[in-house]
Amino acid sequence: MKQVIVRNNLRGMDNEKKRSASFSKGLLQSGELYQYVLETNVYPREPELLKELRDMTATHPRAIMATAPDAGQLIAMLLKLINAKRTIEVGVFTGYSLLLTALTIPEDGKIVAIDMNREAYEIGLPVIRKAGVENKIEFIESEALPVLDQLLEDPGNENGFDFAFIDADKINYWKYHERLMKLVKVGGIVVYDNTLWAGSVAMP
16 A cells, blocks of 8 residues: 544633643654754754755745655655655755655656745755756756646656655645655655645634
């Protein structure tokens, strides 16, 4: 199989405390703890070229859109676990996750990278070229759905990809999912960024 991966009274307040207590065992209890994890485990393992691209992206007005380095290292681990060679990326921005994927897959690996904004991609392109992995990337400036549909027109692409990473417009995630279930092979992995949408999924 594919892996995809308040009440205002005393009783209500008491229940709220119980619920809070049940969540208190979560790993990351504070921003300080998250920073500790980054500095002791994530940043030391981050390749220098990825750090360079992350620093470049930090000055962009929409820098929050970039893949977090800890999430990137999880993606790299998943790519290695399945020996991914042919991948799809929907939503590229400045290319942090794209560069990470290109560095992780083998020399003859290929990435179909789709984004409507080539200008953002070109911010990271010099670093991608410095890494010597531009040859692995087919960047397509377009909305994603037409490209995915076009890929499906070729029978050779069905079950032809090992991995996909989606970090794009959330409203179309289900439409991407329907197509990726045909493009990604059995035993492959599809990763979706921010499926909890900053907590909004739990809001009434």
